[in-house]
Amino acid sequence: MQKHFNTAGPVHAKQHYCIDPVSRVDWEEIQYLIEAGKFFVLHAPRQTGKTSTLFALADKLNQAGDYTALYINVEAAQAARNDVEQGMRTIASRVVEGAQYRLHDLRLQDWLEDAWRTGETSVLQTLLTRWAAESSKPIVLMIDEVDALVGDTLISLLRQLREGYIGRPDVPFPQSVILCGVRDVRDYRITQGNQEVITGGSAFNIKSASLRMGSFTLTEVQTLYAQHTQATGQVFDAAIFPALWEDTCGQPWLVNALGHAMTWEYKPARDRTQPITLEQYRAARERLIYSRATHLDQLADKLKEPRVHSIISALLAGKTTDDTLPQDDVQYVADLGLIEARPQLRIANRIYQEVIPRELTWTKQITIAYEQAWYLTPQRRLDMPKLLEAFQQFFRENADAWIERFDYKEAGPQLLLQAFLQRIINGGGRINREYGLGRKRTDLYIEWPIDEEQGFYGEVQRIVLELKILYKSRETTVVEGIQQTAGYADQCGAAEAHLIIFDRRPDVVWDDKIWQETATTNGREIGVWGM
Structure with missing residues (x-):
């Protein structure tokens, strides 16, 4: 069987590069x-490899012979x-079915009928x-x-596990329970049927640790792609990997999706004698962003x-510093995989930097009537x-009416310009975005x-735009902005x-x-525009 890059579901070593x-x-x-x-928590952003890891841990424990390990998925109980x-x-049936099919233990079906006599809360x-x-x-x-569960169902699950934990060793109970999801249990905000809000930390205060799975390292990214080369003989230009790392920061789904886009979705590359070039990588990146795939949705x-x-x-908006933001909210958004909090607060990777403003301005882009051809010179330059x-x-x-309709009003001017540019440049060029928290600016390349x-x-025309909101005087903002713009253009x-x-x-x-x-600085001419 020919292996391939996995973009959906758990990893299977016989089918996937992994x-x-x-x-x-x-x-x-x-x-x-x-x-x-x-009892502890293992959490990580979606499509990072949590389920694959749990399967592998269960197999390793069972093969070693010291424990009976069982994996179950309780997402179906969300409804x-x-x-x-x-x-x-639903949850109890997952335990019974898991024991039956994964461990070949049929006893739990009979025990479940007896257990129901104690009621649903136990x-x-x-x-x-x-x-x-x-x-x-x-x-x-x-x-x-x-963390897919909600309301009283989640509260009941956490409390039954807590009571079983507390009753040991006098009352038998599992040696260890691992809760797995996108979020740490401390971030569960559970509204009960009586509308009382309970936090996961209070309902499951027996948690000993929260382990967070990270993304791939650069070495792991290169190892994954090397498996394709070893299997097919098809090579990747070494120049791809620095760009791939900046674009994904090792996010596993993005790494696999780009590998799939380069080696299969781009049909000429199905000829494995053809090497994958940096420009083919960049084209695959754009196709992935435009696709609005499930992960990105x-x-x-x-x-x-x-x-x-x-x-x-x-x-x-780039209008504040990270020490003014609620620490719990920063950690929550980091746990979702949208941002990195260290060494500096930032959107997690360059692809997310592209996707987020595009998604926030999608309806604006498709309703802007301007056409690309209006802004091309006879030499086809912008x-x-x-x-x-x-x-x-x-x-x-349009600013007053359109920005008012943005969910992200504070960043409305920057987003509106990006929507306008995306409408003009989409399908011909590229827009790269940089956001600087606390720098009060957005850089577009x-x-x-x-x-x-x-x-x-x-030949490629390269243009830098630096976007700033006026907070100080116009003169001070221009002087500071010119230096920043010139520095970014040089970079x-x-x-x-x-x-x-x-x-x-x-x-x-x-x-x-x-x-x-x-304005002119160090021999460079910079256009300065007030809006």
Whole structure:
């Protein structure tokens, strides 16, 4: 069977290129926690490899012979919400089915009927107690997708596990329980049927540790791609890997999705004698972003959550510093995989930097009537002064109404310009984005191929735009912004550079907000635009 890059579901070593899941966690730490009889949490962002790791841990424990380890997934009980009986029927049945099919233990089906006589609020505890009493080995139970549960069902699950833990050793119960999900249990905000809100930490205060799975390392990314080369003989240009690392920071789904896009979705690459070039990688990256794949849709959906909104909005607007943001919210958004908190607060990787503003402005992009051809010179170069003049007028006519409709109003001016540019440049060039928390600016780097046939293999027009909100005086903002813009242009090797300053003061009339001038610094000419 020909292996391939996995973009959906758990890893299967016979089918997929993969990194050993056990190597991605601290196995020594997990062994210690299990031997000590601890209940703990393993969490990581979606499509990072949690389920694959749990399967691998269960196999390793069972093969060693010291424990009976069982993996179950309880996501199906989400629909029960506050119906504890329905939720517990689903969860208990997952234990029974798991024991039957994964461990070939048929006894739990009969025990479940007896356990139900104790009622839905203790049926799982009773079933696990009976199993532990009848088992010749200590039991390790791994419960996946716990944080998908809501309401009284989740509260009941956590409390039954807690009561079983507290009753040991007098009353038999599993040696160790591992709760697995996207979030740490401390971040569960559970609304009961009576509308009382309980935190996961209070309902499950027996947690001994929270282990977080990280992304791939650069070495693991290279090892994964080397497996494709070893299997097929097809090589990747070494220049791909620095770009791949910056774009993904090792996020496993992104790494696999880009591998799949390069080696299969790009049909000429199915000829394995053809090497994969850096430009083919960049094209695959753009296709992935445009595809709005399920993983990226799930990411965009998280942007609607209030706790996520506050952090991402601050990053997009660049108007605050990380010490002014709620620490719990920062950690929560980091646990979701949307940001990195160290060494500096930032959006997690370059692909997410691209996806987030595109998703936030999608409806704006498709309703902007401007066309790309209007802003091309006869030499097929982008006429940036003409484009920015048009945006000045567009912004004057639409800013108040459109920004008011943005969920992310604080970053509205920057997002509106990005929507406008995306509408013009999409399908021909690229826009790269940088956000600086506390720097009060957003940097855009535009790459535009001059020759359509040669594309990015030929001459490329490179343009830097620096976006700033006016907080200080106009003069101070211009002086600071010119230096920053020139520095960013030098860094990118861009021949053209523009500084755009948004004035959102309500007491200033539009005629005073709209202006344009040219500045020169160190021999570089910079267009300065007021909006």
